[in-house]
Amino acid sequence: MYAFDIERPTTVADAVEALKADEAQPLGGGQTLIPTLKARLAAPSKLVSLGNVKEMQGISIDGDTLRIGGATIHATVATEARSRYPGLARLASKIGDPAVRNRGTIGGSIANNDPAACYPAAALASGATIITNTRQVAADDFFLGMFETALDEGEIVTAVSFPIPEASNYQKFVQPASRFPLVGVFVAKFADGVRVAVTGASEGGVFRWTEAEQALSGTFAPDALDGLNVSEDGMINDLHGDGEYRAHLIKIMTGRAVKAAS
Amino acid sequence: MTKVTMTINGKSVSRDVEGQTLLVSFLRDDLHLTGTHVGCDTSQCGACTVHVDGKSVKSCTMFAVEAEGAEVKTIEGMANADGSLNVMQQAFQDHHGLQCGYCTPGMVMSATALLKDNPKPTEAEVRKHLEGNICRCTGYHNIVKAILAASGQDVSAIAAE
Incomplete structure (x- = not known):
């Protein structure tokens, strides 16, 4: 170094x-x-x-949203969010390994926007709000591309506010050496519709699979995905899997997430 | 240089360190606590696992200054007061949970953290917990067996595998 x-x-x-x-x-x-x-x-x-900043630590309920301080470690989310937002807690419990979860933070994950990170999928599928020291940004406007976010120079993610869905599930197809998802899909069902966010797959980073959202908002069942296909255009091609494989996995993992959430 | 003070295995320690000094370098190079090993240096293998305020962390992926004021425990602090092996260490010896021994300090620290949160884990839970600790000798069977034995569970059925 x-x-x-x-x-x-x-x-x-x-x-x-x-x-x-x-x-x-x-x-x-x-x-x-x-x-x-x-x-x-x-x-x-x-x-x-940012580890000593008390106001960025911990989880609180704010109306019908779960607010997680930016410096909160994954292990804390895995245990303390379990009763209020089990889908999110389960995602946190599967990031990396136990020692990584005792150090890694949600703010770090969101701000880094690794194209295969888990938390961006939860934030995007939940319609979360990213809270910084200067403003609040909707997740839809925050994740701009691979390792790219709406954050300005010197701007800090102080908290992330998650609307709590009626049902949710995250399915991660693990790349076993790195423990990052080869493809991860977060499905969140709200009263006014379903949101589906995909990580690990696209060269553009995390994205919403809108066709699946429309189909699942009509019928929340794996069958609703029949006939839908994800194009391999823009999917990541690497030694772990080509674009066609990743595109295929998106549909499979979405189906599994819907089944687990229903 | 920044002055850091922390408690390591019950003793208060103060030193001047550079910002980029990793906790594992501080332990090994400054304090000569070489029981904590560096395997991969890329936070994959877990050989450098220590406890910081009771939680397992990879000391190759944390800076020494971030442990300011913390209680740090390393493999050197694990034995019983009379110097004999503690329950976990003894179980590793009894069940042949090590061969070359390189990963063992990290394995013992990780396993100890598991039993603190989950005193009677299932075999599957032990294997899941060890995802971040890599062993290239044992094939994990005897490590898992040692940890289950240290938790006071009967491992005779596993011994038959």
Whole structure:
């Protein structure tokens, strides 16, 4: 790693101030950033650790939404969200491995927008709101492409607010070496319709499968997907699976998620 | 350099470290606690697993300064007060849960964290929990058996496999 300093502010305001330094970068749980630094793919002058910011910790119920602080680790979501939003808790319980879940944070996952990360699928399928130090952004407007989000320089994901669906399920077809999904599908059924978000598959990152949403909003059953097909155009082609395979998996995993949620 | 203070295996430790110093480097290079191993250095293998405030973490994927004020426990802090092996360590020996021994410190730390949350895990739960700890010698059978035995469960049926 190149040399850098680490600051550990205790408030969002101090973190934002610290991030104004040249080449400063926020540090969540570091489960992606630290390997990136080791590979010398990033060279910040300073890391601003968000782990000590109390106001970004923990889970609360806010009306009919679940609000999760940006610095909340996956292990906490896996246990504390279980009674209110079991689909989301189950997703969190399957990220990485136990030690990774004790460090990795939801804010880090959302802000990094890895094209195979799990949380962006939950945020997009739930119609979540991404709360930052300056504004609130709908998930539909937040995830812009592979490793690309609507975040400005120095802007921090302080919380994510999830509307709680009537039923939900996340199905992840694991790439066993990395434990990231080769394809992951989050299905969320709300009173006014169904949302389906897909991760791991597209070169554009997480996306909504709108044809499946329309079909499932009519009939919430795996059969509703009969006749639908995902095009392999724009799907990720790599040594783990080609675009055609990933496109096929999207339909299969969506069907499984609907079955598990019904 | 930043001054960090943490409690390691019950003893308070203060040192000046650079920002990029990993917790595992701090333990091994600064404190000479070389029981914690570096296997892959890419957070896959789990050989570097330690406990920070009671939770298992990969010490190759955490900075030393992030452990400021924390209680850290490493394999050196696991034995009984009289120096004898604790229940988990003894179970690994009794059930041949190690061969080369490289992954063993991480396995013991991970297994101990599992039993703290889930004192009587099923075999499937043990295997699931070990997803982040890689062993290239044993094929995992005897590790799983050791952990189940350490939890006080009868492992004679597994021994027949």
